Amino acid sequence: MTKSLGALLAIGLAGLQFLAVLAVVFSSYVTSQQALINHARDLLRDVGINTMEHSKGFLSPAQGAAELAARLAQNRVVASDDPQRLEQLLFQQLQIAPQFAGVYYGSENGDFVYVMRSPDGPGEFRSKIIDHPNGQRRTRLIWRSDDFSVVERRDDPADAYDPRQRPWYVKARAERTTIWTDPYIFFSSQQPGITLAAPVFKPDKSIRGVVGVDIEISMISEFLSRLNIGTNGKALIIHRNGDVIAHPNQALIKTESEDGALRFADIREIDDPIARAAFGPLADSGSIPVAKETPSQFDYGGARYVSTMMPVISDKLPWTIAVYAPEDDFTAVIKKNRAMNIWLAALVAAVTALVGLALADYIHKPVRAFAVRTALISQGEIDPDAPLPKTYKELERANAALVQQIVARRETEREYGQTFNMSSRGMAQIAPEDGGFVRVNQRFSDIVGYGRDELVGMHLPDLLHPDDMVGFATQGGPSSNDFVVNRDIRCIRKDGGTIWVTLNGITIRDRQGKALHAVLTMEDITQSRNREQEIDRLNRDLTHLARGNTMGQMASGLAHELNQPLTAIAQNADTALLVLDQMPDSDAELRDILTEIEHQSLRAGEIIRALRSFIRKDEGARTNFNFADLLAQTLHLVHADATEAQVSVETDLPPHLPLVVANRVQIAQVLVNLLRNAIEAMATRPDGVRQVTVNAREADGMVLVGVEDTGPGIAPGLNLFTQFETTKPDGMGLGLSICRSMVEANGGTLWHTDSDQPGAKFYFTIPIRQTVQT
Known part of the structure; x- marks a missing residue:
């Protein structure tokens, strides 16, 4: 079915306009009032936040000034025991902050320096x-002008003021930190205010004194009076005890107590009936301050109000911002204009629909001309080289740019596809919706053993070993969370074999953060x-073998040493029996004792001979192996020791060594012992080259292995291969003896060669595997 683009444009524009008007009208009836109420609540919240920030910004300079003065006095920048200099510092602080009513310092010995504003005195400031x-x-008492010059001086001998007894001093001294007092009405100025105090410490952390700042908070009420909250809305600040400490009408927050002193009015008694109706019940229930922002609605005098109470500003300033306003301040206009707006919207919809139809026809004309030209060319009525009909330059440029982008994108996709398919690592694309494989390269398929078509639609957990599934969901892709993988893990191939692989995965996202796909790389390790496990096994075997050989050599040596005294005991017992036989009156009991001694000594000798025979028979299994591979694994075992001792280990092997036949673990133990002996010998050298060289070559049906070092060499007169003889303070003297025994047990020889060059040179031989001739 052929569709007309012009008709679609006209119908689409008119239809969209009509639907837009319907949506506006419907939403106006259903949501306009609620939206405005929500807007009113947002406005009240903004007012509360602004008031909180203004209050903190109004009071934070006081804290900074008090703490600065405390630090200056504490660090002796300004001597707190010099009243003149301290007065000048406090005078400057008072000039900087207009909201300060007075700044003062009291010390532990009762000294006091107080600078305050004095609008009614002979000078602008009084100290x-x-x-x-x-x-x-x-x-x-000193009155000063704005330039710190003295206007008048006066002594006051009747004054009995002691700063150490004032609440601000006592609290700051007890808490040893910056404190705020509860708001109160200043006695001198009859204005609401608050006091901040900070302790000054001596070097031994004891209290030197306290710096205090009196701040008039009446300007906060002035700030509240300037806020525009609808037409009749108001904001006020309530202390945690229910006192109203700031109100657009400052006269309402002060009242007289029973003793005639001025105090703050409680929210339940303030002469603002709307505020009482809005926030008085919270005070009655003990819910001031609130734990979080609390919006509400209430009725008063036949009108509907919205209100919001904010949580406290801070722990040090437990003030709650409360805001209320009539709903009509926000909704009255919309209620009056709703019907007018609906008729106006309908009129605009009708006019714009007509304009849209005309505009659609105008826009469609060039497109229609192209369509006619295409039809005429297909019928052969005009030449294809004929001039193009007049159209939009923007469309031509956009079309050319789009063609270029398509070509560039296809080229990029082709290059990416080649990189993906020819990569030496396994690569896979994972769908963001369900985590299934979208495509994989041939290397990925070869690693896991599945065909590329088989893998499409499978999930990564389908390939993992059951014991390594922790952290991987059965289904799901990277659409919600970043798909980040970087770990070694086991996989099960299609043939059932287990392999180790390294997985690395990331999520590719577009500019809006939407997951396009995840890219996973896999490498077979x-x-x-297996090589690491083989080295670990060899290390364990060497440890076990060294322990067994050490115990065997010790047992063999002890057996040899014990056999001689046992033989002497047996001979002496036999001689005693002969002497006893020659005696005329021999003691039968003595004969039994000597016979038992001879019998037990012979029995002990048989046990020792059996032990030596058992040890000598434990020669281990011999296998054919490549000496170069064994040497590489052995070097891993001594790498840490060589690195710590700053010794380099070099190897000098021919390209192809024949296979040798021996107990692989025992030969590895010999290598480890010789290498560690060389490393330990060179570790004590303060300077010089520290190097061990391991070489091997074929010689007379054997592989000759040499371990040479650049250490201090062997001390003259030392029999290296004698048991229990050693140069190490903590050695047992069995290492080289065991090494020689193991080499000889495998058909080789171990020896040391003296040389004029520095260092020790040990050599041993291993039999070459004999090939069977046919």
């Missing part, structure tokens, strides 16, 4: 200094794993 020269208390 009160209490010190104790020569042990006598003195109180001075089975052979390297």
Whole structure:
């Protein structure tokens, strides 16, 4: 069925416009009021957040100033025991922060320096200094101008003020940190305020004194009065005890207590009935401050209100921002204009539909001309080389750019496809939806043994060893979470064999963060794993063999040493029996004792001979092996020792050595012992070249192996291969003796060669495997 592009454009534009109008009208009826209420709540929240930030920004300079003054006094930048310099520091702090009513410092000995604003005094600022020269208390009052010059001085001998008894001093001293007092009405200015105090420490961490700042918070109320919250909305600040400490109308927050002193009005008694209705019940239930932002709606005087109470500003400033406003401030206009907007929207829809139809026809004209030209060319009525009809330049450029992008993308896809297919590592693409393989290269297929077509649709867990499935879901792809894999793991091939592989996987995402696919690389590391296991096995076997040989040599040596005294005991017992036989009155009991001694000594000798025979028979199994492979594995075992001693190990082997026949573990033990002896000998050298060279060559039906080092060599007169003789302080003297025994047990010889060159040179031979001639 052929469709007209012009008709589709016209119908589409008109239909979309009509649907848009319907959506606007419907949503206006259903959601406009609720949206505005939500907007009102957002506005109240923003007001609360702004008020919190303003309050913190208003008070944070005070904390910084108090802590700075405390640090300066503590670090002796400003001597806290110099009233003149300390007064100047506090004077400067007071000038910098206009919200400060006064700054002061009290010390542990009762000294006090106080600088405050004095709008009604003879000077703009007044200082009160209490010190104790020569042990006598003195109180001075100094009025100063803005340039710190003295306007008037006066002594006040009747003053009995002691800063150490004030709540701000006591609290800062007890808590040993910066503290805020609860808000209160200043006695002198009758204005709401708060005091911040910070302790000053001596070098031994004891208290030197306390720096304090008085801050008038009436400007916070002025800030609240300037906020535009709808038409009739208001914001106020409530202390954790229910006191209203800031309100757009400052006169409402102060009231007289029973003793005539001024105090803050409680939220349940403030002369703001709407605020009482909104937040008074929370105070009654003990829910001030709230744990989190608490929006609510309530009715008062026949009107509907929305309110929000914010959580406390901080632990040090337990103030709650409370905001309320009438709903009509936000919804009255929309209610009045709703019907007008609906009719206006309908009119706009009708007009724009007509304009859209005309615009669609105008846009479609060049396209229609191309379509007509194509039809005429197909009928042979016009020449294909005829000039093109007039069209849009933007469409021509867009078409050319699109063609270029398509060509470049195809070239990139071709190059990526070649890299993917020809990679030396196994590679696979994983679908983001279900985690199935989209495509794999030939190397991936060869590693796991499945055909490439078989793998498409399978999942990675389908290939994993059951014991290594931890961390891999049975299904699912990387669409929700990043698919990141980097680990060695076992896989089960199609033929049932187990292989070790290294997996690396990442998720490819588009610019919007949507997962396109995951790329997984796989490398077969089975052979390297097997080599590592073989080296571990060899190390365990060497350890076991060394332990067994050491015990065997010790047992053999002890058997040899014990056999002589046992023989002497047997001979002496036999001689005693002969002497006893020549005696006329021989003691029968003595004869039994001597006979038992001779019998037991002969029995002990038989046990020792059996032990030596048993040890000599434990020669181990001999196999054919490649000496070069055994040497490479042995070097892994001594690599850590050589690195720690800064010894380099070199090898000098011909390209092709014949196979040898011997006990593989015993020959490895000989190599390890000789290498470690050389490394330990050179580790004690303070300087010089530290190098061990292992060489091997074929000689007279044997493989001759040499271990040469550049160490201090062998001390003269030392019999290297004698049991229990050693140069090491913690040695047993069995290492070289055991090595010679193991080499000889395998048909070879071990010896040491003296040389004029520095270092020790040990050589041993291993029989070459004899080939069978046919």
